Amino acid sequence: MKVVVAAETREHERRVALVPDLVGRLTSAGLEVVVESGAGLGALHTDESYEAAGASVAGPDALASADVVVSVQPLPPSRLAGLRSGAVTVSFLPATQELDVVRAARDAGVTAFSLELVPRISRAQSMDALTSQALVAGYRAVLVAAEKLPRFFPLSMTAAGTIPPAEVLVLGAGVAGLQAIATARRLGARVQAYDVRAASADEVRSLGAKFVELDLPSLEGAGGYAREMTEDRAQLQRDLLAPHVSASDVLITTAAVPGRSAPLLVERPAVEAMRPGSIVVDLAAESGGNVEGSVAGSEVLVGGALVWGARNVPSQLPVHASRLFAANVVNLVLLMTADGKVTPDFADEIVDGAAVTHDGAVRHAPTRELLEAE
Template sequence: MRIAVLKETREGETRVALVPELVGRLTALGYAVAVEPGAGVGALHADEEYAAAGAVVDADAVEGAEVVVSVQPPPIDVVRRLAPGTSTISFLPSLQETGLVADLRDSGVTAYAMELVPRISRAQAMDALSSQALVAGYRCAIVAAGLLRRFFPLNMTAAGTVPPAEVVVLGAGVAGLQAIATSKRLGAVVKAYDVRAASAEEIRSMGAQAIDLGLEALEGAGGYAREMTEERATRQRELLTPYVAAADALITTAAVPGRQAPVLVTREMVEQMRPGSVVVDLAAESGGNVEGSVPGQVVRIGAAQVWGGSGVPAQMPGPASRLYAQNVVNLVALMTRAGEGEQPPAFAPDFADEIIAGACVTHEGVVRHEPTRTALEGGAP
């Protein structure tokens, strides 16, 4: 059995789908690991490290591979080189990449999307959305601290006392909780808000103050918040305004994969922040939680600097790659049948398993992911 590790080619992507320290996990399962030259350079892993770990560094790594792993979806030219029956494992925003999905389908490739791994207890070790959100949440707090031209922690000196910065975090999923925890570790006073019922206890467990707006909780499927009416959204923004205005740093992390991010903060709300304030919008790439934020740029709104997130986990490629690679290896292990007697180990996904079935986008010339199939039937190839 051969697993190929692709070198990422999309602009700004520095992560790699397998790190040298986990090569042994795959070889122990019976796989031969082939890595494209330079695949780990962005994450500071040299080809020699992969070779020392037992992998083969090969420019034709995908030739004869049963499984191809990457962070971003494999390029179309790579897909067209794969033999029917080959499996790919990557992030795959299928509703935005319908052309690629059509190529995967027509090539007879079985494609698994890491963001479609069901959010159930048994799948936690394969949950790449959560692992990458952890990295992004940490990075958001570090960015906020770096942009803010004052201390995060309280400082008591002979020259006087410098009060701590006040940080407000909107959204208390994995990224938000990590932003809270990191801001607290840096010494800030942190307040946070999320529309989900369980969020207040989670926020308090991080040592922050949970903001209570007196509004009904909105709990949706998969642990995400459900969409709110425009009336509810307007009222929520009104109630959040004084908290935003008082913040030295505002961090927003509310997003649902494949959907437009909700606008939590208007331009007018940001304009009420004090001179020197900082806003970090993790959701800028999916529309933005903050009106006026721009992915990959720092813009000024009123007297505040507004940082728009773009490829945030890739800004910390070392830990992001290590966590993602562990997710991938755990998913591969789930789909591997151990050898018994004279029967060798085999890559043998069981589609009766809800994790495997849920993550699968294409298989045997069919688009199995219903929303993507509907999108394709609606006019795409």
């Protein structure tokens, strides 16, 4: 069976769904790997490097004969329409936000898998692309802040005087937040962090940061996610966080919920109260933003603070982001592979949970309901 690595077509996407180092894992399972010419260039992988790893390189027409197509972003409807019925696609696919893509996959008889929908269970950790890419985003967030902050991050004691460390506040202690904490600490900043899940306090402290206590009940939910809070509690939380925000040189926010709008954590007056030259990095800007006033892909001034709105942050470090993403993709494809054939077994909870379309139908219930309501 032929696995085709599609070249990305969406703006600002530099990652690739398979790197040369992992081609051998698929060919060893009896699969043929074909890479669209130029697919890896954004992540610094040449066509020649794929060929040396055992893949072949072809033009865009390779998709027409593909059994499996892997990509980072979902294929556009025009490319899905050109796939043969029964083909499998594996990519990020925020199904409820990409109804045109889902509709095209359904109509083409394509079995589309969304990496956002991979269940958060132990057996699926190696396929969890949200986690692997959040790791990249958390690291990158601190580099952005350190570059743009007109002050040092570390403590410096010199003959000319002592320069105190930067004060960094991280909101959200998931994978991205913990990586941001660790990176800021490595750069010498004094770091505080907050999360609505009280259980995250030990993880924050283990990295040498201080956990912000707000005297609010924990919102620990299933699968490590936070439960949804009422608006009254959300407003109280924003009010209690405001003085911590205004006392920080750097604010990094990381709270996002797949398929839903990001929660508003910081209101504009709190940002306006920050010292001139302060930096805010909102990693959730693409899904509505944790910080009032942030704009995805843009830098805006709020008071004297610069607010950097994130857009496809993992793609800004495409080499390692691609390596991690490719491992997630390969693990999911191999889960469905036996005797050189990719045959999804929907009795497997991972396969069933990640499937959006199959055999001309939409399997993901929330997306199906949206399409039926049109």
